[in-house]
Amino acid sequence: MKNNDVVQLLNEMAVLLEIQGTDKFKPKAYSRAARSIASLGEDIEAIAARGELTGIPGVGKSLADKIDAYLKTGSINQLEQLRKEIPVKVRELDAIPGVGPMTMKLLYENLGITDLESLEKAVKEGQLKGLKGIGQKTVDQISEGIQLARAGFGRTLLANAFPIVEGIQASLREIQGVRKITIAGSFRRRKETIGDIDVLVVTDEAEQLMNAFVHLEGVADVLAHGPTKSSVRLASGIQVDVRVLPADSYGAGLQYFTGSIDHNVHVRTIAQKRGLRLSEYGLYRGDEQVAGREEDAIYSAVGLDYIEPELREDKGEIEAAQHHELPKLIELKHIRGDLHTHTDKSDGANSIEEMLDAAARKSYEYYCISDHTKSLTIARGMTEEQILASISEIDEFNSSGRWKMRVLKGAEVDILSNGNLDISDEVLQQLDVVTASVHSKMKDTKEAITDRVCAAIQNRHVDILGHPTGRLLLKRSEYEVDLERVFETARASGVIMELNSHPERLDLNDGNLRAAKRYGLKIAINTDAHRIGELDNMQFGVFQARRGWLEAKDVINTYPLKEMIKLLRK
DNA sequence: GCCGTTTTCGGCCCGACTGTTTTCAGTCG
Incomplete structure (x- = not known):
């Protein structure tokens, strides 16, 4: 996904334009577009392919053209031009806290500083002090900032x-x-x-x-x-x-500091148009406070339904609030079961009984055991024989009455590099829930992975596509996959998309969940728990689902057992 | 450069803190 590259380039252009100083508002427009794309979730190339770049908030005709040019050619003419005029390595210097465009300009024009290295040298040689507006404290701050920028303080x-x-x-x-x-x-x-x-x-x-x-x-x-x-x-x-904040401003403060910035700007603009002024201290008409103590009163005073924090990204929630069309978001209490969990039969840490005891404490109505299968040797994946043995074991559990909930027979089968599954259809058809996942050859081309995934989910025994993009947050980016084609195929085949609740996965992400919902797909929010404690990760899946505008009806494991089974493929 | 219950031109959120200043610019969120 090239979203992050586009974000970086737009941010760089914003800073360069600000240094150039010809137009005060143009840089703001670039930053706004960058933020907007950063929070997309969806693959920007897919959006560009549909010709819908201008549908992104803050992206108009001109920026859409530049983004298109970048996606097609790998560069943007105007950016190359700017870099020639102002050869400052913006991305390096921008990482220094307290250093913004004006400081970069000052440093470049007076000392020819263009990057971290030349800045550090200038600091050591005492060249900074004496520049207009720079005293000892600023020099110290920059000196410390260089170290922080090098360390790279992340998220x-x-x-x-x-x-x-x-x-x-x-x-x-x-x-x-x-x-x-x-x-x-x-x-x-x-x-x-x-x-x-x-x-x-x-x-x-x-x-x-x-x-x-x-x-x-x-x-x-x-x-x-x-x-x-x-x-x-x-x-x-x-x-x-x-x-x-004073108690009278608590609601306004909460509204303001919850953000996002684009959501706030939009709400404040609406307030302005109504002759009101909104700040963290309250909503004011002249000197009179119209609202401030309660957060929901701020929204209603500007003609908006209350907007849940997870939706506040200026991605259509404000328009929806104006028209009373906000979704009624899913909540943790709606979840009736977990459809993707592991035990020590593959790479889990706890026995099947221990996992079931823990799940029962959550008052689940159903719970699916879905260990890895044989080709994932590193996870001690199960062979057909082992799966069959496990099926008998679960049948016994269900008839024993030891657990009130229904224990479902499942597996997380591997999608092989040719798109086949690593377990025979004869065995798969005896399972209640089959989740198919990619665990190998993640660096294949987009076309190869998409072909592979689409082939796999066309197997009539597959119910759920597990962690559809394979990303690990802050560690590994998603593999290249054309989700639109996957969604299309899933819709035709009746396959459900997983929202994997593991805090590092949260896969699908918020933007892709909304896209899946547009395709009419159902979602399964699963923990993929490998130990008892990870069953609690369900809450993170629900958070992400809420950010993806999902309602209980969009999520199959909010349905009672019988209805849930009906939603799976026959 | 974007955007539209003041619209296709003329606006563009609002405030705190810091450092360097005698009143404010820059940065940040």
């Missing part, structure tokens, strides 16, 4: 942010005067990875809170320390921002 998996957030909340709660603590930002929007943690606090003792906050255990660096806004970097690298 954090949503699941990994949970314990950090809990720790912060517990510490802040102890501080005198604190009345309310809420985590906003991308964490509240349940994005698959988060860049920082935004904490909103209502307190009677703002100064005391901020002093305590910047001295919390684990704080490595204080980036800002004011009476209403402070910012630190933890030793773990993650940045935490705290905002203090």
